[in-house]
Each structure stands twice: as structure tokens, then as C-alpha cells.
Amino acid sequence: MRLAVEDLSVELGGRRVVDRVSLEVEPGRRLALLGPNGSGKSTLLRSIYRVHRPAAGTVRVGGDDLWRLGARDAARRVAVVAQEGGAEHDLTAFQVVMLGRVPHQRGFGADSPADLAAAEAALERVSARDLADRPFALLSGGEKQRILLARAITQNCPVLVLDEPTNHLDVTFQLELMQIVADLGLTTVAALHDLNLAATYCDTVAVLRDGRLVAFGDPDDVLTPDLIADAFAVRADRIPHPATGSTHFALSPLKDSPTERKL
Amino acid sequence: MTTRQRKITARAPRSLAASATTAALLIAAVGIVIVSGATGTVEVTVAESFKIVTGHVLPGMPWMSDGSLTSLQDQAVWRFRLPRTLLAGAAGAGLALAGALMQALVRNPLAEPYLLGVSSGAGVGAVVVITLGAAAAGFTLSGAAFAGALAAAVAVYLLARQGGVVAPTRLVLSGVALGSLLSAVTSYLTITTDAQNVFSILFFLLGSVAAATWPQLAVPAAALAIVFAFALLRSRSLNALQVGDETATALGVDVNRFRSQLLVACALLTGAVVAVSGGIGFVGLVAPHVSRIAVGADHRRMLPVAVLGGAVFLMAADLAARTAAAPTEIPIGIVTAAVGAPFFLWLMRRGRASGAGMHR
Incomplete structure (x- = not known):
């Protein structure tokens, strides 16, 4: 089932956290949502599983406006692994x-x-x-x-939303989880912090900064050293993975401004 | 048998335990009704009590017309003892249900039916009538208590609402704050009224089913039936809600609407109970926890056990309240706490409780 986010804006407490974002995921494809903390990844995801109602724009799942479906119908289309642990039960x-x-x-x-x-x-x-x-x-x-x-x-559900699913996981299970998700073959959107997991397990990446979409497309095209420096304020060197040959990012602090974010 | 089948059948004992517990509680409930019919100053044996109750419920029982039972016995059991026992049962069931729903909807183990300010609101209503006299207040005691309960619940709801959303923490805090305010009003009215009224006020605040009549049973019983049916139909949503708002939303529960519906249900049910039986404490807090320890946190199993458990507990407490210091009656609220608290603490300390959230 196709997922399309069209011109989506979300406001929280009067502040625009997601600003006119458009992106789409074809059926069975996986999209990695990247961006520094506070860039609006989780908020964008929450409007895909009906927690934050958009201030403007639409979320379409299989062509239907998700926010016009009933709560149950929506929950039959979109499943979520959220950050909320919910251990108090x-x-x-x-x-x-x-x-x-x-x-x-x-x-x-x-x-x-x-x-x-x-x-x-x-x-x-x-x-x-x-x-x-x-x-x-x-x-x-x-x-x-x-x-x-x-x-x-x-x-x-045909659509799976994951909000930082590999947080707090050991490296073995990080890879195992991403492989399980890949094998499910669902239309998937995952907010991730690990660029390498994103490049390895996802077909498309979207990069958010300050609530805006700054890049969207194939990982190899999008994740250039310049863009990574711009979005995350780190230096990224693309090297071939010695074992698998796929692109790997070696990260280090930016030389000119090690802590200050380049704006 | 494959491993998968074995896994499924291995989980069956839990639901069997729930069914067995439910059945045992039903039998206990019937047993207490009969025994309490045989308890009091007019002498009635257990067998006679059983005959009188069944004779009224089922038509054409021979012993109702053969003169083996005196009309005094019939009156004592059917007019006085049965309604009060049943009111105790309805109150216990209603408070246990409201407590279970409140605990799920604010996700707080300390939640109880009176969290919405219902008991303190009812207290103000009742005390106003007692101090001014029913005629001057223009309300009966029950009517004023019910009105006070609902007014308090509505106020707490409105205070907790912000931007159309009722957040659990705001709800808990508004309930506690408004409850304190209303209790202060009650205390002021109590301390400034004639000494002869103080006893009636205390009796209401501690709760009592002593003066129960058949007509009084109607409203709490109807409220209990309606809210219980609603809760059972939405028990899966309750399971989702107790995990978290986001999770429940992702599982297709319209959280805001569901929470509002639950609040209305709790306020009506608690108000209906408190209006006729006063502020009986403890059962609404503890019956849901005991039920969770016994059959787990799945509301489909937990709610019936909590409701029946609350009913049995309060009927037994009422029996104790009128026999322990006979001919003096002990307010039922004192019995529920005095007997219930040690029992609950003992249960909580046992190993099995760790599976029911007592490790937190």
C-alpha cells in the first residue's frame, strides 16, 4: 500500500515542528527518515499514526486521507513501533x-x-x-x-512505522531487527539515527532539518558528505565496506567548527 | 502436537482460573445473601432464609402459602435484610468497576472512584441537607448527594480539559485539589452545625447501607448494569489504553473520546452508588488490584472478577458491620478498611503479586 505525505505541516504548542514536508513511499519499499534530534522526525511519524493532527497537508495511505478514516480503519492500515515504552502496566x-x-x-x-x-x-x-x-x-x-x-x-498492516527502533539495542539485534523489518516486505517508514543502517536496509532516505525536508531520494545520491555536513554538522567519509563492499560512512567531527552547527 | 499448539494450550489455564474464580465468587455471593437473610434479631434459619428468597423470586413455591413461615420472618428477610445486602453488593460491584476503569484511564495504581471528587461532592450535598434540613434545602439526602457528586465530577473534568484534551495527570491533580476544597467545605459545615447532626454526617461520610429499601436499589443497579456492559464491550480498548495513549491510538482507539466516555460512566456510576450508600472507602481502590493479582491485567478477565469480588467483599463487610458489635452497627466503611487493608497487604506481599505490577 502506497504512503504519501503531501505538503504536511504540524504545529505543537503554536510552534511549527514539521514544515511543508512532502514525501512518498511506494508499496513494499522502505524509507529512512534521518535528521538530528529535534528535526521533526518523530512528530512527522506521529501524524502518520494519528497522534498529531496536521495543521496543513494530508497523509494518504492507499490513496485515502488517513485523518478522514475512522480510528480503527487507520489502525488496520498503519502499525507502529513507537518510542513510548509503556512499561507501567x-x-x-x-x-x-x-x-x-x-x-x-x-x-x-x-x-x-x-x-x-x-x-x-x-x-x-x-x-x-x-x-x-x-x-x-x-x-x-x-x-x-x-x-x-x-x-x-x-x-x-500494509504500512509499518518505526520510531528509532534500534535505540538501546545491542549491535547484533540492531542488524537482526532491520533484517526482520526488511524481510516483512511492508511499506515502511523508519526514523533512524544510524546512517549506515539507513543506507544498508532502506531504499530511500529523507533528511529533515528544522522541520523541513532537505533531501529525499536514493541513499547513494542523497547522502553526500556535503549534505551530511550540512544536516548533522559532522564530517562523513564514504568508504567501501571491507566485508560487504557497500557504502559505509566513517564519521568524524568537522574541522572548522567542531561543535557549532553550520547553518 | 506442534510447539505452536502447545504454546496456545499452555496459556489456557489462566482463563480457566479466571472462570473458576468467577464461578466461586458467584456461589459466594448467593451464599452471603442467604446467610445475611438469616442474620438479625428476628429469628430466621438459613433454610428459612433460602425459602423466603427463592419463594419471592420463583412463582408457585409451596412453602410461601403453607404457613410454615411467619409474616414477621418474611418481612425481616424480604423487606429489610435482602435490600440492604443487595445494595451492599451493588455498591461494592459499582465501586470496584469504577475503580478499575479509573485505574486504566489515568494509568495510575492509586486511582479510585473518588478521584473525580465524586465523594467529596456528594459529601457537601449530603451535609448541606443534613445541616439545613431536607425541607429547607429542597432536596432529599440522596438527591443532594447525587447532584453534588455530578457537579464535582463535571468541574474536575472541565478543569482537567485543555485544548479539547483530558490528560491523565491534569485529571488526577484537579480531582485531588477540588476534593480537598470540597472536603474543607464539608468540615466547616460539620464543625459549625448542631452536635446532633454530626453523627448523621459521619455516618454518611463513612458509608452505610443500613436504611436500604427496594426502590433505592434501582438507580445503582441500573447504572452498574449499563456501565458494566459498556466496559466489557470495550475491554480490548481498555487493555490498549492501559499501555499508553500513543499505543492505544495506534491500535485504533479514539483515546480522547474513549476517555471522556469512561469518565462519564465512572461519574454516573460512582455518583449513583454514593448517593444511596455514602462514601464507602477502600473497595474501589483495592478490588481491582486483588482481581489483577488473581487473574492478570486483561480486562476481559479482570473486570468480572473485580465486580463480583467487590460485591462479595462489601456484602460480607455489611454482614460483619451489623453483627460484630450487635446491636450497635459499625459503619461499613470502617469494616472495609479494618478487614480489607490487612488482607490486601498480605496478598501484596505474596510472590504472585509480582506478576501484577507490585514490583514497580
């Missing part, structure tokens, strides 16, 4: 995964075998079957992230 990991079925179920009653099977399959997919009966609140950061990803998979 008493559900088990399996019950958290089963929440992914909420937009598909109605009323009171037992979960259908199909619902349970979807949750089991998702748990298997993220290699977390053994976590199922543990209290979610007692899991480690990485284990929680596995469960939240399993919940999003269980939601069975």
Missing part, C-alpha cells in the same frame, strides 16, 4: 503482542484461534517465543523491542 509479553489484534476484533469474548496463531507466528518471527508468559514490565530493553515489533507484525 501489568500485561504479559503475550498479552502485549495480542493487542495487535485489537483493531481487528470487536466486543467481548475469547480470542479466535486465528488471532492467537497470528501472535504466535509474530513471536516466532522475532525469536521471542520464550518471552511470551513473562511480565512485559520486567523484560530488558531489547526484549521489549522484540515484543513491540511482534505486536506490530500481529497487527497485520
